[in-house]
Amino acid sequence: MGSTQLEPVPEPKYWHLKTVLSDALDSEFAVGEILPNERELAARFGVARATLRQALEQLELEGRLQRRRGVGTTVAPPRMGVAVTDPEHSWPGAPGDAWQPVDAAEQTPPGAVARLLDMDPATSLHTVRRTRKTRGQPVATEVLYVPAAGVPGLAADAPPTGPARAHAVLRELQRLRLEGQDQAVELGSARADDAKQLDRLPGSPVLVVTTRYFSGGRTAAVAVATYRADTCRLTFGDATAPAVQLLAG
Incomplete structure (x- = not known):
């Protein structure tokens, strides 16, 4: 079989700009400083x-920048690792x-x-909404379906509603014998309610676990957690306990 020579692909202009902007962030701006x-x-x-926006969006995705309502685009603070997966595989709560x-x-x-729980989607169930914070800032939201x-x-x-009911559902869930758990991770876009909780813009990249x-x-419960994709890093431990780390600014 003959060889095929691939033509070099020029670097996109926004990608080169991203590199230049990244250098400027390191040399000219302090953490928390608002960009022009x-x-x-x-x-x-x-x-x-349009080219600038593409570069800024990429830097935001990489965790170098943060866009906040009423503030503007700021230089992101240093990250801190926070383990997401519970090594003991215990029930929520x-x-x-x-x-x-x-x-x-x-x-x-x-x-x-409903498909994961093997139930009729028209049947109601208990939903528990939870949040997670680091340094006082919201970094993830979750809906637990029971x-x-x-x-x-x-x-x-x-x-019928509120934190007291949430605690009651979690207490009852812990009466069951947990036989195991599994996780799936995918990249998604923040819905309006999640974006508000995470201080992000609707449509911002998020990591859904x-x-x-x-x-x-059987599947006794399903939790859908939404993390800020610009501050998340996936790490893996042993084969039985995959881990997800959150890098929270």
């Missing part, structure tokens, strides 16, 4: 604003859990979650 507006930056580097319950209610699950059959001991007089909890030979 797009018009000024485009004029300084002699590029179109167990001692040492870093998540904070904020609300709970009964509602029908998304189709994908079928009613999985927590039969939930008191009938438990509050879906965890299935097994008990009694």
Whole structure:
């Protein structure tokens, strides 16, 4: 078989600009400093604003920049690693859990979650909403889906919504024997409600971690956690305990 010579592909203009901007961030700007507006930056580097936006978006994705409502684009602070996967594989809400319950209610699950739970998507279940913070800043949100059959001991007089109901569902869930769990990770875009919780713009890149909890030979609960993709790094430990690390600014 003959060989095929590939023609060199020129570096995209926005990618070269990203490198130049990255050097400028290191030498000219301090952590937390607000960058000049797009018009000024485009004029300084002699590029179109569309090219500049592409470079800025890439730097944001890499965690070098942060865009915040009412503030503008700032230089991101140093990152801090925070383990996401629980090495002991315990139920949500167990001692040492870093998540904070904020609300709970009964509602029908998304189709994908219903399939994971092998249930009719028209059937309502318990949903527990939780958040996670680092240094006082929200870094992740989560929705935990628990079928009613999985927590039969939930008191009938438990509050219909709110943190108290969330704690009640978590307590009942921990009465089950956890047989194992698995996780799937994918890149997604922040929905409006998640973006608001994470102080991001709707459509910003996020990392979605879906965890299935097994008990009694079936999927007893499903958690869908949304992390800021610009501050996340995936690491892997041994074969039985894959880990996800969050780099939180």
